Structures are given as structure tokens and as C-alpha cells.
Amino acid sequence: METLMAKLMVLILFLSMIAPKRVFAEYGQWCIADPESSDDELQAALNWACGSGGADCSKIQVNQPCYYQNTLEDHPSYAFNSYFQKFKHRGVFAEYEQWCIADPQGSDDELQAALNWACGSGGADCSKIQVNQPCYYPNTLKDHASYVFNSYFQKFKHRGGSCFFRGAAITTEADPSHGSCHFDFIP
Structure with a gap:
């Protein structure tokens, strides 16, 4: 047997x-x-x-x-x-690189409210979307929100932070960095 x-x-x-x-x-x-x-x-x-x-x-x-x-x-x-x-x-499972970006279908009002919160009490780094900074261009609400949402997500994802922003954001496995604007990824 x-x-x-x-x-x-x-x-x-x-x-x-x-x-x-x-x-x-x-x-x-x-x-x-x-x-x-x-x-x-x-x-x-x-x-x-x-x-x-x-x-x-x-x-x-x-x-x-x-x-x-x-x-x-x-x-x-x-x-x-x-x-x-x-x-x-x-107990190790794959963690694919993920970034948090503005949901392309999100309304401007939702994005602006989430961006305001993230740059205010949310604690995201919003310095790079200011004039003369590497992520100022393209100067659109969606692009600025994407950078800020990702800043927050990377900073707080291991402490309970999420990429939700009341439905204004989504995760992506495609690095959204462009030109001199680098979107961080923290494993």
C-alpha cells in the first residue's frame, strides 16, 4: 500500500x-x-x-x-x-506593485473633496504638485489627485490606509510616473 x-x-x-x-x-x-x-x-x-x-x-x-x-x-x-x-x-504571498490613482470616472467634485482631505488632515505629500515642481504638469485635477492619492496610499497602506477616497480612486499595477514626476511605490 x-x-x-x-x-x-x-x-x-x-x-x-x-x-x-x-x-x-x-x-x-x-x-x-x-x-x-x-x-x-x-x-x-x-x-x-x-x-x-x-x-x-x-x-x-x-x-x-x-x-x-x-x-x-x-x-x-x-x-x-x-x-x-x-x-x-x-505566510508570504505575492504583493504586486500597486499605485493609487484618480478614478477616471470620478467626478470633479469627488476628486476635489478627496484631494483637499488628502492634502489637509490626510497627511499626503502635496508639495510636488505645486507650481515649478515635477508633478505640476499636466495641470489637471485628475493628474494632481492621482499623485496625491498615491502619496497617501504609499505612506499609510501598511497602517490601515486605503486607496478608496470615497470611491474617487482606484489601484493600478501600471506605474503612473511620467517625465520627471515619479510616483513612489513602497513595498
Whole structure:
């Protein structure tokens, strides 16, 4: 019985390395790519997982055993599962870089109220959106609010701060920095 169980576990392990999205075990857990994600999202997450995320992506390189299926669903699935298996017992989960920006559908009144609060009692750094500062241009309410919302979010996200601003803001994984205007990201 132990030999059969050992063979079954080896088979499950082998199958999970080849096609993790298709393998399920009663007690096993795998992390796979969400098939609803866009190619850009998958590529960005794959780059992070194989880079600073610490996943072992050596087996999905050319001429390695898990290179095929060479798809933008299978490679991220392998990398995500590698990361998950490596760190799941440490309580470490991926934190993708996120910035907080003004919701493009937010009204000017909502944005202005949130901007006023963030620059006032909210404690955001609003100095860089002033005249002759790197984030003054483009001189629009949405651009200024985006910089200020992100300043607040990065400063307070680990102390309970959020990127909500009464619905006037959203998070993005695309760095909104432009020209000399740098939007901070604090891990």
C-alpha cells in the first residue's frame, strides 16, 4: 500500500510540473494563472515571479522539461505555483506593485473633496504638485489627485490606509510616473 501511495504521489508531482492547472488532489493545493487575466497582466506577473518574487523558473526556459506548452497561461502557472509552493508555509504571498490613482470616472467634485482631505488632515505629500515642481504638469485635477492619492496610499497602506477616497480612486499595477514626476511605490 505504501508503494502504491508513493507512486501516486510521484505521479501527482510529475503531472503538477507539466500541467498544474489540470491537476487536483484531495489535499494538494496549486496556484495557477487565472485564465481571465489579460496577456499583459500575465506577463507582468510572470516577470515579477521569476524576478524579484523568487520563483524557480529554470524549468520553463528553452530546452528545459517544462518549456512546452510555451503559452502565456502555462508558463505563468508554473511560475506562480513555484512561488506558492516555496512560500506558502511562511505566510508570504505575492504583493504586486500597486499605485493609487484618480478614478477616471470620478467626478470633479469627488476628486476635489478627496484631494483637499488628502492634502489637509490626510497627511499626503502635496508639495510636488505645486507650481515649478515635477508633478505640476499636466495641470489637471485628475493628474494632481492621482499623485496625491498615491502619496497617501504609499505612506499609510501598511497602517490601515486605503486607496478608496470615497470611491474617487482606484489601484493600478501600471506605474503612473511620467517625465520627471515619479510616483513612489513602497513595498
